[in-house]
Amino acid sequence: MRRNRQDIRVAVITGASAGVGRATARLLAQRGIAIALLARGRTGLDAAAAEVRAAGSRALPIEVDVADYDQVVAAGQRVEDELGPIDLWINNAFSSVFAPFQETRPEEFQRAMEVTYLGYVHGTRVALTHMTPRDRGTIVQIGSALAYRGIPLQATYCGAKHAIVGFTESVRCELMHDKSKVRVTMVHLPAVNTPQFDWLLSRLPRHAQPVPPIYEPEVAARAIVGAADRPERREYWVGLSTVLTILGNRIAPGLLDRYLGRTGYRSQQTDRPTDPRRPANLWHPLDGPDGHDFGARGSFTPRSHSHSPQAWLSRHRLVTAAGVTAAAAATATLLRLRDRA
Numbered sequence: 633m634r635r636n637r638q639d640i641r642v643a644v645i646t647g648a649s650a651g652v653g654r655a656t657a658r659l660l661a662q663r664g665i666a667i668a669l670l671a672r673g674r675t676g677l678d679a680a681a682a683e684v685r686a687a688g689s690r691a692l693p694i695e696v697d698v699a700d701y702d703q704v705v706a707a708g709q710r711v712e713d714e715l716g717p718i719d720l721w722i723n724n725a726f727s728s729v730f731a732p733f734q735e736t737r738p739e740e741f742q743r744a745m746e747v748t749y750l751g752y753v754h755g756t757r758v759a760l761t762h763m764t765p766r767d768r769g770t771i772v773q774i775g776s777a778l779a780y781r782g783i784p785l786q787a788t789y790c791g792a793k794h795a796i797v798g799f800t801e802s803v804r805c806e807l808m809h810d811k812s813k814v815r816v817t818m819v820h821l822p823a824v825n826t827p828q829f830d831w832l833l834s835r836l837p838r839h840a841q842p843v844p845p846i847y848e849p850e851v852a853a854r855a856i857v858g859a860a861d862r863p864e865r866r867e868y869w870v871g872l873s874t875v876l877t878i879l880g881n882r883i884a885p886g887l888l889d890r891y892l893g894r895t896g897y898r899s900q901q902t903d904r905p906t907d908p909r910r911p912a913n914l915w916h917p918l919d920g921p922d923g924h925d926f927g928a929r930g931s932f933t934p935r936s937h938s939h940s941p942q943a944w945l946s947r948h949r950l951v952t953a954a955g956v957t958a959a960a961a962a963t964a965t966l967l968r969l970r971d972r973a
Contacts, residue, residue, distance in 0.1 A: 638719070641716060647670070699751055724774040728833075730900070783843070849928045851937065
């Protein structure tokens with residue numbers, strides 16, 4: 633399996649100061665890969681960079697608002713100048729609003745789309761600018777089960793993730809037409825225990841929560857690194873809940889509409905009232921120079937899973953296929969022996 637691993641020396645991660653991006657940076661750093669960490673918050677960036685260096689790798693923290701194309705262009709050039717040619721670009725940064733669509737202001741919806749959707753567009757464009765002339769490199773788009781199935785209270789996030797899928801499929805087809813060796817893959821995640829539920833703008837009466845089952849960000853990080861190693865697959869699904877959500881929506885979308893209409897509000901809120909003074913990071917980072925380092929994990933660790941058997945099986949399809957084949961052969965042998973007895 634390892635002989636197919638991509639040769640990655642320099643990686644860029646957007647949204648690297650917390651959550652899934654932070655966990656992914658740590659994992660890549662353990663392999664000696666130089667990491668450019670892109671995010672808005674200085675405190676989180678500095679802490680993430682310290683973790684990368686502690687793992688023995690080089691870190692380049694850059695304050696960037698991915699909604700601003702010129703900032704992303706400048707960041708990409710700085711990475712090339714200071715770390716070297718970019719081999720891997722991971723688009724992960726996002727922002728959103730927890731609220732019914734009609735309670736989400738137009739400027740808030742636009743801002744969330746600019747960060748979450750256009751941030752991926754800008755990152756992909758800059759990555760291709762550097763990768764295409766060299767005819768090598770990998771872009772990993774961090775998606776979600778909600779890229780295929782919208783749920784109530786998250787119209788901004790679901791809309792952006794759906795848009796990313798369509799955009800990525802178009803780009804992939806164009807690269808194939810050009811016979812480019814640059815690869816683009818997607819990793820669709822389940823509910824993950826990240827700080828987003830503590831810092832996204834929310835108009836819900838109770839504190840927002842991920843829809844169970846919940847996974848730790850390290851589960852997502854392992855899947856992302858696996859996708860970077862083998863980007864020839866067009867997408868990866870992480871967690872059984874993601875598989876069931878995507879397949880269920882293909883089979884019975886109307887049934888899911890009704891089910892989520894009944895349960896979607898309750899399942900995304902805890903019993904704790906929302907603090908009306910709670911700050912939000914839609915317009916400005918909460919981990920600025922004098923802010924708090926949120927880290928990779930959110931506040932739901934006691935309820936979160938550290939492993940996903942489905943994700944492991946998805947990354948090791950040859951091993952899984954060999955196991956299934958061996959089991960089938962053993963079963964056939966036992967049946968033959970029984971018939972002879």
